[in-house]
Amino acid sequence: MRAINNWLEKCTNKYDQSAGIYINFLRTEVLFKEFLKSRNTKTKVKTELGGNPMGVRVVTGRSILAAIMGLGVAFSAQAGKYPDIGPLPQLKINKAKAELGKRLFFDKRLSGDAAISCATCHDPKSGYAHPDALSPGYPGNGHFRNAQTVVNAAHKKVWNHDGRIGTNLNDMTREMLTEDYIMNMDMRIMQERVKQDPVYVKMFKDAGYGEPSNGSVRKAIPEYLQTLTSRNSLFDKGKMSASAKKGMALFKGKGGCIQCHNGPLLTDQKAHNTGVAENFDIFLDPNNHQAFIAFTMFQGVPDYMNLKRDPGYYNVTLLKQDIGKFITPQLRELKYTAPYMHNGMIKTLADVVEFYNQGGGKDSRKDSALKPLDLSKAEKKDLLAFLNALSGDQLTSDEHVWKGKYPAEYEVIADWNNVKN
Amino acid sequence: MKKVTKLRFTVLAAAITTTFVLGCVGQATAGGIPPLASLDTLDVPIPPDNKQSPAKVELGKILFFDPRIGGDASTGCSTCHEPDQGWAWSEDFSRGYPGTVHWRNSQTIINSAFYPRQFWAGSASSNEKQAKSAATGGVAGNGESDIMEARLALIPDYVTRFKDVFGTEWPLITDVWLAISAFERTMNTLGKHEAPLDKYLKGDKSALNEQQIKGKALFEGKAGCIQCHNGALVTDSDYHNIGVPPNKRWEEDGLAQITFRFEQYAKGQTQEGYRKAKSDWGFYYRSKNKWDRGKFRTPSLRYAAYTAPYMHNGVFMSLEEVVDFYNVGGKDEEGRTTLFPENMDKRIKPLGLNDDEKEALVAFIESMSGPEITMKKPTMPPYAPLFTKAQLQAAQEAK
Numbered sequence: 001m002r003a004i005n006n007w008l009e010k011c012t013n014k015y016d017q018s019a020g021i022y023i024n025f026l027r028t029e030v031l032f033k034e035f036l037k038s039r040n041t042k043t044k045v046k047t048e049l050g051g052n053p054m055g056v057r058v059v060t061g062r063s064i065l066a067a068i069m070g071l072g073v074a075f076s077a078q079a080g081k082y083p084d085i086g087p088l089p090q091l092k093i094n095k096a097k098a099e100l101g102k103r104l105f106f107d108k109r110l111s112g113d114a115a116i117s118c119a120t121c122h123d124p125k126s127g128y129a130h131p132d133a134l135s136p137g138y139p140g141n142g143h144f145r146n147a148q149t150v151v152n153a154a155h156k157k158v159w160n161h162d163g164r165i166g167t168n169l170n171d172m173t174r175e176m177l178t179e180d181y182i183m184n185m186d187m188r189i190m191q192e193r194v195k196q197d198p199v200y201v202k203m204f205k206d207a208g209y210g211e212p213s214n215g216s217v218r219k220a221i222p223e224y225l226q227t228l229t230s231r232n233s234l235f236d237k238g239k240m241s242a243s244a245k246k247g248m249a250l251f252k253g254k255g256g257c258i259q260c261h262n263g264p265l266l267t268d269q270k271a272h273n274t275g276v277a278e279n280f281d282i283f284l285d286p287n288n289h290q291a292f293i294a295f296t297m298f299q300g301v302p303d304y305m306n307l308k309r310d311p312g313y314y315n316v317t318l319l320k321q322d323i324g325k326f327i328t329p330q331l332r333e334l335k336y337t338a339p340y341m342h343n344g345m346i347k348t349l350a351d352v353v354e355f356y357n358q359g360g361g362k363d364s365r366k367d368s369a370l371k372p373l374d375l376s377k378a379e380k381k382d383l384l385a386f387l388n389a390l391s392g393d394q395l396t397s398d399e400h401v402w403k404g405k406y407p408a409e410y411e412v413i414a415d416w417n418n419v420k421n
Numbered sequence: 422m423k424k425v426t427k428l429r430f431t432v433l434a435a436a437i438t439t440t441f442v443l444g445c446v447g448q449a450t451a452g453g454i455p456p457l458a459s460l461d462t463l464d465v466p467i468p469p470d471n472k473q474s475p476a477k478v479e480l481g482k483i484l485f486f487d488p489r490i491g492g493d494a495s496t497g498c499s500t501c502h503e504p505d506q507g508w509a510w511s512e513d514f515s516r517g518y519p520g521t522v523h524w525r526n527s528q529t530i531i532n533s534a535f536y537p538r539q540f541w542a543g544s545a546s547s548n549e550k551q552a553k554s555a556a557t558g559g560v561a562g563n564g565e566s567d568i569m570e571a572r573l574a575l576i577p578d579y580v581t582r583f584k585d586v587f588g589t590e591w592p593l594i595t596d597v598w599l600a601i602s603a604f605e606r607t608m609n610t611l612g613k614h615e616a617p618l619d620k621y622l623k624g625d626k627s628a629l630n631e632q633q634i635k636g637k638a639l640f641e642g643k644a645g646c647i648q649c650h651n652g653a654l655v656t657d658s659d660y661h662n663i664g665v666p667p668n669k670r671w672e673e674d675g676l677a678q679i680t681f682r683f684e685q686y687a688k689g690q691t692q693e694g695y696r697k698a699k700s701d702w703g704f705y706y707r708s709k710n711k712w713d714r715g716k717f718r719t720p721s722l723r724y725a726a727y728t729a730p731y732m733h734n735g736v737f738m739s740l741e742e743v744v745d746f747y748n749v750g751g752k753d754e755e756g757r758t759t760l761f762p763e764n765m766d767k768r769i770k771p772l773g774l775n776d777d778e779k780e781a782l783v784a785f786i787e788s789m790s791g792p793e794i795t796m797k798k799p800t801m802p803p804y805a806p807l808f809t810k811a812q813l814q815a816a817q818e819a820k
Contacts, residue, residue: 140494410675
């Protein structure tokens with residue numbers, strides 16, 4: 001170990017002018033040491049080293065999976081034939097587990113400084129998205145992307161605007177909890193907080209998880225997320241207006257939307273470049289920019305200090321052609337989830353329709369499927385009516401929202417000296 | 422970077438730590454007891470790879486006070502090492518990161534650079550390593566390297582200073598630890614903050630009063646304190662179990678119970694240990710030897726007049742209480758002691774001091790503290806955007 005350290009020490013902090021890649025060996029070293037030191041307490045210790053020596057992508061297990069999944073969900077799409085945009089399949093739900101997940105989702109004690117919960121950014125009143133263009137961040141920083149809805153997230157195969165998670169909602173939940181610019185939670189502290197609350201102790205037991213643990217938190221929250229699915233949209237009920245029906249025809253026909261927005265969720269779950277303009281607030285507000293830098297640094301995106309745009313799917317593949325691509329979002333619940341796009345740059349659905357009418361935004365790598373559509377005023381209205389018909393009931397009753405109070409203080413465990421920890 | 426996500430109990434870590442541990446115990450055992458000496462007989466240890474410079478010290482000072490070196494930009498080093506509270510925190514347990522409480526007493530940073538190892542159980546081998554673990558520890562700074570490094574890049578004053586001091590284009594988080602350590606190495610009781618004891622030891626016999634001189638004799642004689650609190654730093658820098666009882670807050674405070682269990686994980690407890698631990702096992706977490714349970718590093722008694730409460734868990738509110746504790750052989754006023762009496766140092770036994778003697782001993786300990794070290798908090802350099810709107814627009818055009 002010492003030999004390795006010496007070697008690492010020697011190469012500390014070199015700046016590779018030619019590649020323009022900032023090489024921070026000490027960081028590698030620190031991570032490596034952490035790995036050796038605590039193999040058993042910290043499993044997932046980085047194979048994912050930011051700013052690695054050769055400027056070559058150390059592809060993370062996760063990213064690989066994301067990439068593979070991205071391909072996996074590529075429906076055998078031949079020209080003109082796309083998976084049908086029918087209703088969503090039913091999900092099997094374990095009530096006790098979902099109920100526990102619900103309480104966790106709204107509980108601020110699941111963040112490092114106990115100031116924010118999942119619902120702070122995924123707000124039921126905003127369709128479990130956030131009404132700001134750029135999501136709030138963990139206290140002390142902002143964010144660089146729009147917080148999208150988590151309704152129907154359980155039906156997806158690829159998560160985040162850049163699709164960097166392609167495994168399951170358990171990993172997605174871990175990502176949200178542990179990312180320093182999101183909830184910054186040390187899972188060990190989280191576990192002990194949960195164990196300190198008798199309501200949780202009972203709920204975990206009733207759910208069949210036994211003693212509260214960080215692992216079962218990451219199972220219970222996804223179970224709850226499964227309950228958040230669209231219901232009673234006019235589209236699903238077959239009760240669309242005549243205008244919406246015309247809109248659907250445009251969606252599948254002249255508008256060409258179906259090429260990317262297909263299947264029950266109206267997404268191919270693949271990455272495309274639509275040329276959405278950058279949100280300058282990412283870079284003009286240092287609070288947002290710091291989260292962006294931390295993210296790109298950790299992900300090992302080259303030259304992250306000089307980036308002036310969100311690299312999007314490039315972050316997963318590091319292939320130039322993927323710069324500016326984002327995963328096609330689902331189009332359900334749009335009524336509640338404005339503003340739109342990965343960075344909230346489009347404020348209303350009417351503006352989105354206009355955006356496509358003009359053939360998308362400006363980007364040399366823009367998807368060739370996007371061309372000016374030449375829609376009439378009436379056609380735009382119809383398309384809008386269709387998009388609105390895809391939203392169901394708001395999920396704001398206590399069936400989905402934990403409305404109970406959380407204790408202001410942690411209860412003390414009685415007879416502490418004589419009970420097992 | 423992500424936080425720790427999975428919990429396992431450590432078995433392997435023991436093997437790694439023992440090698441370090443062996444190298445540093447028992448300094449005071451060979452060749453009798455080093456006598457008390459003035460602090461200026463010691464050199465501030467400066468590691469060859471972190472030389473001092475005024476610019477580095479100044480940078481380290483600003484960083485020490487900057488709460489952005491931490492998770493939610495609220496809790497920096499000075500938050501728990503308050504200049505007005507002896508550069509420590511005057512509660513039994515240190516305040517913690519928001520939403521937590523610490524489980525140990527906050528140590529003063531004054532003279533900390535003289536110790537071969539930092540922390541109550543010596544878990545850090547240098548100020549540099551200590552600073553990192555303070556800034557990132559879940560109940561301390563709870564910061565992650567990448568977000569902290571990102572912040573620094575957006576603070577133009579830091580960018581200039583880091584470039585000047587370390588020659589890097591952008592500030593590196595690892596250099597933060599170097600700069601803070603350089604600052605800490607200047608935070609000592611040399612020079613104008615010299616203690617009366619130092620003056621006395623250098624020949625100014627009027628520096629101590631009669632009571633203190635009597636206390637000195639007790640310290641070196643009947644009370645036996647010198648056996649562990651010796652040399653210029655007034656410590657053998659070794660680890661002993663002297664009988665400090667567990668803090669009752671663990672029985673009474675839910676928040677403290679959470680941290681207690683978390684620390685068992687964080688310190689690499691075994692599954693069984695996690696279940697049954699009811700006090701801080703101290704040096705054991707490093708050595709994994711059962712005879713090290715309840716051992717802590719002998720603290721320097723310098724500057725102690727300003728750093729109440731005392732002991733690793735702050736159970737004693739005053740020096741008087743500490744002396745009472747020693748006088749009855751390592752028990753508090755209710756007769757409580759360490760949960761590992763089998764490990765107690767044999768030299769801790771009832772002393773039979775009368776009230777006068779106890780007062781004299783306290784007065785002598787007070788003579789180890791000179792003038793209080795105060796400091797005006799530096800103003801924090803502000804953030805500024807890295808790019809102009811025009812630059813962003815140009816990038817947009819070039820897409």
